[in-house]
Amino acid sequence: MSISNLAQELLITPRTIRYYEEMGLLTPFHHEKMSQRLYGPRERARLTLVLRGKRLGFTLAEIKEMIDLYDIDRTEGLQLERTVAYGEKKLQELEEKIQELILLKGELMDYHQQFTELLKKDEPPTNDNLDNR
Amino acid sequence: MSISNLAQELLITPRTIRYYEEMGLLTPFHHEKMSQRLYGPRERARLTLVLRGKRLGFTLAEIKEMIDLYDIDRTEGLQLERTVAYGEKKLQELEEKIQELILLKGELMDYHQQFTELLKKDEPPTNDNLDNR
DNA sequence: ACACCAGTTTACGTGAACGTCAACCCCTTT
DNA sequence: AAAGGGGTTGACGTTCACGTAAACTGGTGT
Numbered sequence: 001m002s003i004s005n006l007a008q009e010l011l012i013t014p015r016t017i018r019y020y021e022e023m024g025l026l027t028p029f030h031h032e033k034m035s036q037r038l039y040g041p042r043e044r045a046r047l048t049l050v051l052r053g054k055r056l057g058f059t060l061a062e063i064k065e066m067i068d069l070y071d072i073d074r075t076e077g078l079q080l081e082r083t084v085a086y087g088e089k090k091l092q093e094l095e096e097k098i099q100e101l102i103l104l105k106g107e108l109m110d111y112h113q114q115f116t117e118l119l120k121k122d123e124p125p126t127n128d129n130l131d132n133r
Numbered sequence: 134m135s136i137s138n139l140a141q142e143l144l145i146t147p148r149t150i151r152y153y154e155e156m157g158l159l160t161p162f163h164h165e166k167m168s169q170r171l172y173g174p175r176e177r178a179r180l181t182l183v184l185r186g187k188r189l190g191f192t193l194a195e196i197k198e199m200i201d202l203y204d205i206d207r208t209e210g211l212q213l214e215r216t217v218a219y220g221e222k223k224l225q226e227l228e229e230k231i232q233e234l235i236l237l238k239g240e241l242m243d244y245h246q247q248f249t250e251l252l253k254k255d256e257p258p259t260n261d262n263l264d265n266r
Numbered sequence: 267a268c269a270c271c272a273g274t275t276t277a278c279g280t281g282a283a284c285g286t287c288a289a290c291c292c293c294t295t296t
Numbered sequence: 297a298a299a300g301g302g303g304t305t306g307a308c309g310t311t312c313a314c315g316t317a318a319a320c321t322g323g324t325g326t
Contacts, residue, residue, distance in 0.1 A: 168303080
């Protein structure tokens with residue numbers, strides 16, 4: 001798969017993909033004599049992971065750390081213990097983010113509730129209420 | 134409460150607080166003849182909200198939109214209907230983010246599991262296992 | 267052979283979110 | 297009165313995550 005095909009599929013630009021490679025987040029095939037980049041399912045999976053991370057507010061550096069956790073090749077030389085410990089820390093952070101999101105959603109829902117009721121008062125029974133009767 | 138007190142409490146710099154004001158996210162007391170800024174509980178609440186939003190990957194512009202939803206004064210002139218509709222859209226987005234985070238956490242947990250098992254194999258029973266016996 | 271298209275490198279530009287520094291108050295403490 | 301200790305306003309600098317443009321290369325159809 002070519003770079004612009006992949007870009008089109010994931011709604012980003014080739015530049016973005018090359019940038020991620022430059023940052024060490026992707027490692028596509030630099031075919032013999034480095035003419036073109038080729039992307040397999042592995043790279044696409046990584047890329048979607050990067051994009052997910054971005055949507056959730058992680059920096060590329062943070063995402064790289066997580067990706068390296070996923071990557072057996074890269075963690076090869078490292079101490080497994082540390083990797084596992086670091087993974088647990090990351091999982092903890094993710095859990096905290098989930099809780100914060102739930103909190104934020106809760107607050108928004110409260111205000112939403114208030115406004116919805118305000119709307120009921122301001123706009124007393126219209127025809128809409130009688131439509132499906 | 135002064136600006137640097139507030140900054141210290143929330144682990145940010147005064148500059149950041151002033152910047153948020155410049156962006157329309159905060160509106161502290163500009164005391165008579167504008168000598169100094171004073172922050173009450175309302176502004177502190179807003180600020181924590183901003184920081185929460187930032188941690189979750191929202192831009193300041195997006196956060197401002199949400200804050201304006203919260204703010205009765207600011208939504209005064211607007212059509213309540215639109216405000217409510219927009220609020221529902223935002224709630225939807227939050228829910229999607231929560232789901233994505235859960236997804237990401239799930240993936241990380243899978244890999245974590247694999248690595249933990251690898252570690253069990255590589256490091257067969259040590260003294261640690263006998264310690265609390 | 268030539269045009270054309272897609273991909274590549276290089277390099278400078280850009281917007282968001284602040285950091286940093288200078289110069290200037292204002293109040294208080296000595 | 298002089299010296300500090302915040303606070304305030306510019307204004308320029310900086311980092312991250314790309315955008316954009318230029319110049320080049322490599323295969324492909326005609």
